[in-house]
Amino acid sequence: MQISEKQLCILRSEIARFVSGKRLEHTLSVEKEAVKLGLLLGIPENKIPKLAAAGLLHDITKGLTVAQQLSLAEKYGIRLSDDDIKNPKVLHSLTGAYAALENFPDFTDSEVFSSIQCHTTGKPRMTLFQKILYLADYIEPLRDFPDCIRLREYFYSTGKTDASHLDKTLILSFDMTVRNLLDEKQFIHKKTVAARNYILNQLLRTT
Ligand SMILES: [Fe+2]
Numbered sequence: 001m002q003i004s005e006k007q008l009c010i011l012r013s014e015i016a017r018f019v020s021g022k023r024l025e026h027t028l029s030v031e032k033e034a035v036k037l038g039l040l041l042g043i044p045e046n047k048i049p050k051l052a053a054a055g056l057l058h059d060i061t062k063g064l065t066v067a068q069q070l071s072l073a074e075k076y077g078i079r080l081s082d083d084d085i086k087n088p089k090v091l092h093s094l095t096g097a098y099a100a101l102e103n104f105p106d107f108t109d110s111e112v113f114s115s116i117q118c119h120t121t122g123k124p125r126m127t128l129f130q131k132i133l134y135l136a137d138y139i140e141p142l143r144d145f146p147d148c149i150r151l152r153e154y155f156y157s158t159g160k161t162d163a164s165h166l167d168k169t170l171i172l173s174f175d176m177t178v179r180n181l182l183d184e185k186q187f188i189h190k191k192t193v194a195a196r197n198y199i200l201n202q203l204l205r206t207t
């Protein structure tokens, strides 16, 4: 799938039908961060516009209520797990992938689709493309939560751009997510734990 700059311009204006205000600013910032990370981390140049598209589309359904998310999940035939239901913040990544495919099929191949699907929880065996969207969403420069600032500083402070540094950054992000959920006495999604343990295992094997 090849996406031109002209197509991305159209997508940028079209996406404003789905997200607005601060969320639109965040969306445009994730697009830029995903492209920046893609270039730093060695995504092939012809796939960079796809990363931009994934950034633009990733929160396409985030403005919907939980009830709307659930009816959208039903419409798309998404089988929600117990963990999905107990973590309503996750729903927009599941419905978002299908909404992106329905509304913007020219931008949503399987790689874009799956990266939107796992951008909130992560999952085991994440591809570089999926990891980049996940991280871009966490550290885009408009995010000013202390954890986001800490993660951004951790990733950029060393100047390292190898796969192992990316994985260590992701582990830190999962740790912070889990810690926050514990502090808030919230459910922890199994996929986040599985994503963390998978990467940790990979790191231990290679170091
Ligand atoms: Fe999101």
Ligand SMILES: [Fe+2]
Pocket: 026, 030, 058, 059, 137
């Ligand atoms: Fe986001």
